[in-house]
Amino acid sequence: xxVGVVGVGCSKFGxxxxxxxxxxxxxxxxxxxxxNLSQEEIDLSVVGCVGTRSYELMPTVxxxxxxxxxxxxxxxxxxxxxxGSAAVYTAxxxxxxxxxDISIVIGVEKxxxxxxxxxxxxxxxxxxxxxxxxxxxxxxxxxxxMHATAHMARFGTTEKQMALVAVKAHRNAAxxxxxxxxxxxxxxxxxxxxxxxxxxxxxxxxPISDGASAAVLASEKAVKDxxxxxxxxxxxxxxxDTSNMTMRENFFSLRAxxxxxxxxxxxxxxxxxxxxxxxxxxxxxxxxxxxxAYEDLGFCKKGKGGEFIxxxxxxFGGKIPVNTFGGLKARGHPLAATGVAMVYxxxxxxxxxxxxxxxxxxxxxxxxxxxxxxxxxxxVFIFGR
Amino acid sequence: xxxxxxxxxxxxxxPVTRIAKYWEGLKEGKVFKTVCKCGMSYYPPKADCVxxxxxxxxxxxxxxxxxxxxxxxSIPACFEWGGVYRIVIAKFEDVRVMGxxxxxxxxxxxxxxxxxxxxxxxWKVWFEKR
Numbered sequence: 001x002x003v004g005v006v007g008v009g010c011s012k013f014g015x016x017x018x019x020x021x022x023x024x025x026x027x028x029x030x031x032x033x034x035x036n037l038s039q040e041e042i043d044l045s046v047v048g049c050v051g052t053r054s055y056e057l058m059p060t061v062x063x064x065x066x067x068x069x070x071x072x073x074x075x076x077x078x079x080x081x082x083x084g085s086a087a088v089y090t091a092x093x094x095x096x097x098x099x100x101d102i103s104i105v106i107g108v109e110k111x112x113x114x115x116x117x118x119x120x121x122x123x124x125x126x127x128x129x130x131x132x133x134x135x136x137x138x139x140x141x142x143x144x145x146m147h148a149t150a151h152m153a154r155f156g157t158t159e160k161q162m163a164l165v166a167v168k169a170h171r172n173a174a175x176x177x178x179x180x181x182x183x184x185x186x187x188x189x190x191x192x193x194x195x196x197x198x199x200x201x202x203x204x205x206x207p208i209s210d211g212a213s214a215a216v217l218a219s220e221k222a223v224k225d226x227x228x229x230x231x232x233x234x235x236x237x238x239x240x241d242t243s244n245m246t247m248r249e250n251f252f253s254l255r256a257x258x259x260x261x262x263x264x265x266x267x268x269x270x271x272x273x274x275x276x277x278x279x280x281x282x283x284x285x286x287x288x289x290x291x292x293a294y295e296d297l298g299f300c301k302k303g304k305g306g307e308f309i310x311x312x313x314x315x316f317g318g319k320i321p322v323n324t325f326g327g328l329k330a331r332g333h334p335l336a337a338t339g340v341a342m343v344y345x346x347x348x349x350x351x352x353x354x355x356x357x358x359x360x361x362x363x364x365x366x367x368x369x370x371x372x373x374x375x376x377x378x379x380v381f382i383f384g385r
Numbered sequence: 386x387x388x389x390x391x392x393x394x395x396x397x398x399x400p401v402t403r404i405a406k407y408w409e410g411l412k413e414g415k416v417f418k419t420v421c422k423c424g425m426s427y428y429p430p431k432a433d434c435v436x437x438x439x440x441x442x443x444x445x446x447x448x449x450x451x452x453x454x455x456x457x458x459s460i461p462a463c464f465e466w467g468g469v470y471r472i473v474i475a476k477f478e479d480v481r482v483m484g485x486x487x488x489x490x491x492x493x494x495x496x497x498x499x500x501x502x503x504x505x506x507x508w509k510v511w512f513e514k515r
Binding site: 116117120123124128130131133135137138139141142147148149150153194195196197198199200244246247248250251 | 399
């Protein structure tokens with residue numbers, strides 16, 4: 001029995017003057033209307049929210065009530081920045097196992113209710129608090145900066161190559177009305193922006209954004225019974241790694257992504273990703289993360305990620321357009337919303353509803369790659385239509 | 386319109402009794418890892434090996450090789466008592482250790498391990514070039 005995505009919704013990402021539950025509802029009502037269903041037909045709601053920066057500390061039931069799903073669950077899911085994908089997997093599993101026919105996934109985050117220094121202190125705990133942040137003041141940019149310096153030292157990757165990832169992201173986001181950033185930037189602007197954690201500068205980092213995304217998932221039987229239009233799950237891969245960064249095998253690759261990709265590719269019988277997908281959404285919370293993702297997902301050889309962006313291979317018209325809606329880097333990265341927003345992008349593109357950002361479809365197949373923390377969790381979903 | 390939430394001061398009392406030797410070691414200039422007779426080594430140290438045995442303490446000595454570093458300019462709350470700081474990860478035989486360094490270390494350079502209080506009064510690991 002196949003499982004499909006039959007409706008998607010996404011709020012405007014950015015600094016938003018609304019509560020967690022209000023922004024969640026923006027995505028939910030769009031997804032329900034998109035599926036031509038109402039709350040009544042939903043068997044199970046899955047709410048993904050990291051929630052550490054917003055005023056509701058146990059937000060699952062608050063979001064669920066506001067969106068009209070009281071009694072339909074909810075299942076609360078948390079897996080750092082991969083919360084959205086873990087929530088999608090939870091809803092998928094309930095349908096695959098026959099427990100529910102139609103489920104909704106809500107990924108939502110309000111990140112702008114606290115100031116930047118507090119946000120940095122919370123994000124810096126997305127590793128192992130006692131052994132890292134407590135002693136050494138790790139921040140989330142610092143974690144990825146340590147991957148950047150390792151990648152630069154080993155492969156000669158440059159700050160300019162990283163800047164090109166930001167330039168591409170902003171160029172795409174400028175055509176996406178739901179993106180946090182609506183303006184194109186230049187390599188020079190990235191390189192001269194203030195240092196956050198060397199070698200990462202302000203424009204190498206995803207912004208602090210509010211946002212929500214929702215997706216309605218249905219069984220093949222429900223798709224037929226209700227006459228729904230589905231984008232199908234073809235394969236799923238997942239893995240994880242140590243909470244302590246010091247316990248990793250190296251700092252220039254994420255083992256969890258390599259394992260998740262291998263599992264997903266095997267499930268969908270994919271041997272050459274560049275000849276199998278029309279586009280991809282990858283986890284670019286920082287520019288270096290996208291370069292490492294190209295390599296770990298097998299789009300290019302290890303160490304060649306910098307050249308891959310330089311040659312335009314991940315741009316429209318390249319070998320595999322990546323992050324066509326602006327990515328985490330410029331669309332925004334409201335933690336739990338991200339994994340579900342990736343599904344939103346996949347569905348819009350595969351249905352050829354992406355407007356100015358539409359990619360040419362040949363395979364009618366694409367992937368999402370969502371990391372939690374600094375490779376603590378990794379999810380790869382393959383979708384087809 | 387904005388309503389301010391009531392203020393909540395969040396400070397945990399962390400029980401480190403089973404690994405107290407680590408903190409005692411820091412005050413004596415020693416950095417300890419734990420090892421198990423099954424062959425596993427742990428840094429950060431832990432009292433329980435995944436095999437179910439209790440681990441034993443071993444001091445980390447000698448020179449380490451720098452594998453990664455960053456300099457933090459955007460300072461998180463709780464660290465606003467100091468200026469920019471350099472976080473370094475160095476490998477010492479079978480474990481990697483995180484610490485601070487006042488020197489501009491490069492990846493591949495050799496460092497020695499020491500302990501020192503930071504300006505907030507916390508004993509921790511520092512690295513110096515050999």
